[in-house]
Amino acid sequence: MASFQSLSDAISGLVHDGDTVALEGFTHLIPFAAGHEIIRQGRRNLTLIRMTPDLIYDQMIGCGCARKLVFSWGGNPGVGSLYRLRDAVENGWPNALEIEEHSHAAMANAYAAGAAGMPSAFFRGYRGTALPEVNARIRFIDCPFTGETLACVAAHRPDVAIIHAQRADRKGNVLIEGIVGVQKEAVLAAKRSLVTVEEIVDDLAAGSPNSVVLPSWTVTAIAVAPEGARPSYAHGYYSRDNSFYVAWDGIAKDRESFGRWMRENVLR
């Protein structure tokens, strides 16, 4: 059964230096509050998995939390670069960052394989691209029935998955609505999981019997973090702060203004 904890206790109990951690949420429901707590607690040498690193991994990388990044699209959506990610890859600042680069289809399949308890995933992908030349973890296998050559990647099995959701009930069952991304797969693929939620309610009020619900017994810890996805958004609660995503371009461009913003807004 999920245990209700403070965000600070949950991070210190679940996320250790050197862990492989996946903070998921596809544009929507990105767990910013949890990422900020990881930064405040000074975690180091993390392997960070995420399809779209987004601003949260830009911040964690810029603050020196990461040793390695596993990803498929590392930009600021609709705006441009993630400058802290670029600085780490191009200049090794604040530390060298190993990258393992995939396509979205591969990442989605790798999470689904992890959730299904499989060692790997195969799919029709990576044909004609140079990515397998720079990522030794992209392999190919032949279908035993048709002979078709298919791409194969190892399943994602993070030590910890962290997601943000709209709400949990008092038993610790979690509801996720809207763009649901790969959050369910990430939680089910991970050894441990933390779900931050907007609120705890008596009744989940799921919209349909097919709503995405993570039963309490699939989640390690739940922490209440109102507005914990900002500047990303929570469907039904608040909108994406697109103007902040645009502003981040200027903030993150140089090391000094990035450091000042982090000190004033996250590390205080």
Place this chain on the structure above:
Amino acid sequence: MNYTATEMMTIAAARALANHDVCFVGIGLPSAACNLARATHAPGVTLVYESGTIEAKPAVLPLSIGDGELCETALATVSVPEMFRYWLQGGRISVGFLSGAQVDRYGNLNSTVIGPYGRPKVRLPGAGGATEIATSCGRIFMIMRHGARAMVQKLDFLTTLGHGPTGQERRRLGITTAGPVLLVTDLCIMEPERETNELVVTALHEGVMREQVAQNTGWGVRFANQVRETEPPSPLELHALRELNARTARAHAGGTA
């Protein structure tokens, strides 16, 4: 002329979409073209975004691929693994609309790095959905600004397969989809030549000279035997595009999406 080169590019790209198309939409220029098509000649075009939103009908252009606007207006929203496995890999999408930092004469795209991979001069965002969009969708449309640094003789990295390094690799790899059939830029329209699959200029936008295209293309660009002039934007197309952009600007200012 009462319109900009970017407006011409977006409008020319929008015209390529038909009402019956099911289109996998990239963010930025492709999204503008697709939504313009929906607002003008192709009200029934089906737009699918990789965030899982099927039949999205956004009133304003999303800044990201997963803005709330997409989910709120979609017929259905599925998970990202389902989107890539059942809908894209399953062959349900007729057109993929892509862009990139570099394109070569065979429509191959680079969105990974400028410079060597291990020591990049510029680290670009990476593949995202493009590698599988390019091989799973029935056809590929591309939209990019013309420039010698974007239209290159040799890609720094082959992220997304067009017709392959020699123009012939799709068949060799057993890929049955058509690949790039159209590249719209702010200067012209290019289409692959039969047999060679090399992108050649088939239409010049109003007022654009051949020399201008040649100077802004990093390979020795060739022209089709018959080069048309792109039909200039109609008042209706211009009005619809400007309304869409104005609504989008208002929506994205001040933190309300």
